[in-house]
Amino acid sequence: MNKSKLWTKDFTIITVTTFFVYLTFYLLMTTLTVYAIKQFRASQSQAGLASSMFVIGALFSRILVGKYIEIIGRRKLLFTGLILFLITSISYFTADNLNLLLVVRFIHGAVFGIAATAMATAIMDIMPRERRGEGTSYYSLSITLASAIGPFLGLYITQHAKFDSIFVACTAFSLISIVVILFAKIPEAKLTKEQIDGMKGFKLHDFFEKKASPISIVAFIMGIAYSGILSYINSYALEINLTQAASFFFLVYSAVCLISRPLTGKLLDCQGDNTVMYPSLILFVLGLALISQASNGFSFLLAGALIGLGYGTVYTCTQAIAVKVSPKHRIGLATSTFFIMMDAGIGVGPLLIGTIVPMVGFRGMYMMLATIVFLSIFLYYFIHGKKAASIQQHLIEIEEMEVWV
Known part of the structure; x- marks a missing residue:
């Protein structure tokens, strides 16, 4: 075919x-x-x-x-x-x-x-x-x-x-x-x-897509964790005297995303959500843990590569899942729900993390974020992972019916 x-x-x-x-x-x-x-x-x-x-x-x-x-x-x-x-x-x-x-x-x-x-x-x-x-x-x-x-x-x-x-x-x-x-x-x-009539009104259901909300919660947590990189990476690099490596951090991150995303996207379609999500979440954990212990430019940039493979892949996969599980006529609402939660995580993250840094320092903060992402693996399992295979099979059956029609 x-x-x-x-x-x-x-x-x-x-x-x-x-x-x-x-x-x-x-x-x-x-x-x-x-x-x-x-x-x-x-x-x-x-x-x-x-x-x-x-x-x-x-x-x-x-x-x-x-x-x-x-x-x-x-x-x-x-x-x-x-x-x-x-x-x-x-x-x-x-x-x-x-x-x-x-x-x-x-x-x-x-x-x-x-x-x-x-x-x-x-x-x-x-x-x-x-x-x-x-x-x-x-x-x-x-x-x-x-x-x-x-x-x-x-x-x-x-x-x-x-x-x-x-x-x-x-x-x-x-x-x-x-x-x-x-x-x-x-x-x-x-x-x-x-x-159309069902989309008119001012209930919470009218502003958020219910079926996209569970995976969007995972995206919200990922946004908080990634905001620790966006907002504090330069200050952290200055503290540990790795400012030169920091100038290449996002270049490495972007390069890894450019190479990996097309491959992980195909894998998501062919092998299912869990095949991509679990390894990506683990790689994000490893990237945050490594950056918390970085002592030289190599380990700092290696962490950037792992975060690119981890968070960079989770970002696209959660977006694809949010749309996949939602009704076709509510794709716009599903897309909006995903981005609201992701943007909210990135926006709220620096405020929350800013209260933690004075108590545990930058290294402690990144290790805490690694722990939070690790725990989110179990959250993903309960809200989507354990039923991902059945959802995939249901979508395949719908697609086959549409082909015959």
Whole structure:
């Protein structure tokens, strides 16, 4: 039996568009704190707020978009989000005080959440069901590339040009994303009247997909653990005199993700969720444990590679599982539920971890995170792992019935 085609024109275009949207996100995330301090003499906490307001705005919009995306239409929301994303990128030029900058950051994050959720929902619908793990892995590589290029580009611009050049670059990337997406056909959900009526209301069920919630809880915990890397890796490296190795940490992480994700995605489709999830969780544990004991550049970067194999794979697999277990007409809500929980973990993590570091130090903190991820292996087993095989078989039976029909 021949495989359904994955790399269609629409799949490629949406993946490229996602890259430019996330490139803007990472470029600003790594430069806005310095900009706020130098331009408006903001304190460290105020500068941190300027950075995190984007995530707050994204969380706010994802909750609403997940509910209304299939009712309003994916194409309408996607183009609305991208156009507002461009307008907000231009608005940075007019933000002449810290309060206005915070407002712009919140709005920018909100419209980012609209566009990102719409693109992720569309791409999940475009993928052949039997290649969803592989497709999610390839699609997420656009975000991985953006996370590597964005910070590098931000550092280069701040060293060789004025801050306004960053906003020029973001405006250009936003404009490119609109031009590129014009050539894609965005699939819409085919809803019955009963399904539309069922999505109207203001109950918790209307904002979160129940079937995607269990695996999204695992994603939430993974987000907290990974936030310990994102937020504190540089401070930790400074403390143990490994700043040179730290400058290559995310490069190693991204390189490993680029190599491994297509392979693990195919394995997820062919061998099932557990074959990929259990080893990936264990590798994440080993990476966090190793970094807690790192004493030289080699062990520090090896930890980066293990975390890339571990967390990098868990990220894409949990997203694919969240969509797989959800009804087709609620893919948008399932995608939104996953990203809300993952983003919430990354957003809340630094606050929780910040209270732990003074008590146990960086090494103790990373070992605690390793313990939490290890315990989440048992959580995964109880909420999904023990029934993963039966779910996979049920989906195969549905697919065979659709083929015969």
